[in-house]
Amino acid sequence: MDRIESLERLRNEEFDICIIGAGASGAGCALDAVLRGYKVALIDRKDFASETSSRSTKLIHGGVRYLEQAFKKLDFAQLKQVRHGLEERHIVLKNAPHLARPLALMTPVNSWFEGLYFKIGLQMYDAFAINDTLPKSKWLNKTEVLAKIPTLDRKKLHSGVLYYDGQLDDARYCLALVQSASEKGAAVANYLDVHGFGKNGDGKLNEVTVTDTQSSNQFSIRSKMIINCTGPFSDKIRQLANQQLTERIRPSKGVHLVLPAETLNSEYAMLIPKTSDGRVVFAIPFEGATMIGTTDTDVDDMSTEASLNEREKHYLADTLNPYLAQKIDISQLKAGFGGLRPLLSADPLQSTKNLVRDHEVEVDSVSGLVSLLGGKWTTYRLMAKDTIDQADAIFFQTNACTTDQHMLAGGEHYNTEFWKELVEKFDFDEDISKHLVKKYGSRAGLVGELTSAEPALKERLVAKYPYIKAEVVYTVRNEMVITPRDFLARRTRLEITDWQETLNCLPVVTDLMARELEWDAEQKGMQAASYEMEIRTFISNAG
Incomplete structure (x- = not known):
């Protein structure tokens, strides 16, 4: 994924569908839509999966509690939610075997x-x-x-x-959805903040006005349809499109x-x-x-x-x-x-x-905005299917949904014993090889190749974890990492498992990112200081 190339496309091309929000539901919609033949744009105001979709309990489940409440309260909505979750569970496991497991x-x-x-x-x-x-x-x-x-x-x-x-590793699973959509032709970009819409003569949305928060540049994305997949922030986008809409979330x-x-x-x-x-x-x-x-x-x-x-x-x-x-x-x-x-x-x-984790696809008759509201991680694919089915209806199309059979990026030709090849080929420690295969799947060898060209990249970021320097370089070049937090919180999961070691390896990560992204000393210092302040705030809040 090349952000510069994506920004160029977003500025200059017209899309069939522009999806706001690149969490699980938005990324799922992007993949479904592009597989049905639509020209798709996918944007997020922060990083991919930077909000709800990277902060789950990491479970793929129907919901044991929902089943209990369904029978205790004779609540058939809860029962339906359990059934949908369990129907989708095996698809989530099957489509990214490197990122999800029993x-x-x-x-x-x-x-x-x-x-x-x-x-x-x-x-x-x-x-x-x-x-x-x-x-x-x-x-x-x-x-x-x-x-x-x-x-x-x-x-x-x-x-x-x-x-x-x-x-599942929720953040990397979402990233695999984004990568898969990108590789099928979608234009995807993070750090684009939506602050307005353009409308045609009938009052229907036909442009999304955004600010690139990395450069402060503003531009508009032209699209025939806008889909709102911003999760807990959905009402903000809904009311930006039509002030008369009441809050739903x-x-x-x-x-x-x-x-x-x-x-x-x-x-x-x-x-x-x-x-x-x-x-x-x-x-x-x-x-x-x-x-x-x-x-x-x-x-x-x-x-x-x-x-x-x-x-x-x-x-x-x-x-x-x-x-x-x-x-x-x-x-x-x-x-x-x-x-x-x-x-x-x-x-x-x-x-x-007591609220059911169900979803709804809303179409605003005034602005034409389509909003995917509610839902949970396990049913992301079903939520996306329902949304793009609605898009099909609006476009007078009848396209089949094929996402239940689509292997996600890194899952192609996945082999659980692949880590042994990495040990032999790159002389990695066993824990490093297993980690790389679990995060990058069949593409783990691409990370290894970086260490062949530059052996210093084989070094661990911190002694007690299997993360290596090559991952920083690889994710900046291939996974649209823009900030140290993108890497440490979502491409790896060190932030959510060990605050102190996150701080310990932050200087190494920022040095490598500075080299790749051509930051000067001031930019590098600001990136490191900003993220360190965030981690120390989390530590302080926890008491």
Whole structure:
């Protein structure tokens, strides 16, 4: 992906569809639309997946909690959401095997009755997962549970119910969607902030006015249709197109706490079925750490980034502690992150935790703006399909959706043993080779080739992680990395797993980026200082 080339196209060409927002839903729409033959532009005011789509719990699932509520409340909307999620789960796993994989989750229980309750519930969950190859749930005895998660409190534990969902690297999965759309002909660019629209004589949108935040240059993108995929910020775009539209989105904040891997000391995740506010919480192994989340609180101010605070830190630790033999040492906090859910609600008084994560495609009859509202990561492809089906109807077209069969960038000819070839060819350590294959898939060798030409790029960014210097160079040249945070938060996931090591390797990353992007000393210093301030703010907020 070449940003300069994309900007040139966006300035000078007319598109059939311009999509605002390059998170999961926007990137999914771009890929679907370009595969149907449309000329597509995809833009975002920040980096790809920089908001909600990089801050999920990293699960591909139908939603165990939704299933429970569906039967308790006879809520068929919840049941439909579970069915859609489980139908899409196997497609998400299949289409990017390097970025998504099955994940075993344990639900520890304290009594025979609890075990029976969750076993029946999870058997029903299995039953909804048709055309699926994941193992079915099992009720395990105490000894079997402790063999899989040895840090649990054996005194309280009665047994556990094991079931399977999927796990993904959300930011890189979204990037793979963007790359795939780009390689099929879409013009894609990050850091383009929308601040207005042009309209034709009938009052329909036909231009998007943007500012390139990296250069401050303004220009307009001509397009026959505009699709709004900005998640929790959807109302801002809707009302920019038509001031008479009422708000539809109830943003909800969810945060995650990140602790050392030894907290669970397991490859198995945990579903914590009982919390003080009636939600479920997950404790999940991710990137060499244990991630605990998530919360659900109303958001009034979206002008500042959602982040972990001290109260939320203690709430999440206190939720997991009753299940552990050794209580969490909160001073071992490695990182934390927050995100906003784009929940749809007609009732401003309804609790966000009771809202269904469903989606809706809205067409504004006045401006012609198409908005994809609501939804969740697992169903991104279905959401995109519904949106581009609507675009087909507006354009009087009948094109087939083929995204269920489209292998994403890096997934082509993917081989789980490919890492061994990298060890042999480039003399990488085993952990580095495995990391590269999990992030770049069949394209990992392209990162390796950089080290052949420049052996110094083989060096690790920090000693305890498998990230290497070549990745900085590769992602700047091929994945439209513009800022150090693009690399450290989304191309790799170091920011959300280890704040201190992020700060430690920041000088190395900015040096390499400065070389690639031709920053002068002042620009390099500003980039490093700005990002360091952000990380230190997160640390301060967490207490």
